[in-house]
Amino acid sequence: AQSVTQLDSHVSVSEGTPVLLRCNYSSSYSPSLFWYVQHPNKGLQLLLKYTSAATLVKGINGFEAEFKKSETSFHLTKPSAHMSDAAEYFCVVSNSNSGYALNFGKGTSLLVTP
């Protein structure tokens, strides 16, 4: 079995300040972990992924995430938020045992204020 828990349904930050979106995972097998972003009425865009290589993963648009097995966490961070970062963010887990089907977290809505 596998699942992810996104600890915050909404996060609000000021433009230029750091972003932290929290995610904890549960997986019986070695997981692959992803962060996706979804802008209003748009498709999903992959920000970054962890697939058992380096634990610190750098993604697009300045985002990065660190895989911490001891804490079963995969938090998403960005040093400085931009207005265009406002969107819905999903933490996702998959593993080979599930045929790589993705289990999505409930999502975190990021609001960036001027």
Added chain:
Amino acid sequence: GAVVSQHPSWVICKSGTSVKIECRSLDFQATTMFWYRQFPKQSLMLMATSNEGSKATYEQGVEKDKFLINHASLTLSTLTVTSAHPEDSSFYICSAPEGREQYFGPGTRLTVT
């Protein structure tokens, strides 16, 4: 990167009619495709796994007779919503894996009136 397309991008249909949604992998072959549903302001929920040449595998609570899936070729999976009702209105998204990465279609917004 690999590209997955969906058609149509949006559809409006009357209650009781059926709607077919296509998912295509444009530049790679996919023996497996996944269908997700996303209700407004909610997360994506896996509905079923589409397998080329065999029956689809449905998640618990998803009616297989209502959501017919056909994976007729290595590049095409179709989802048919039969006898659609307003509560079936949703955003339907497909994905196809290549290696350990998933490629998502842009989604199909279904509105049942």
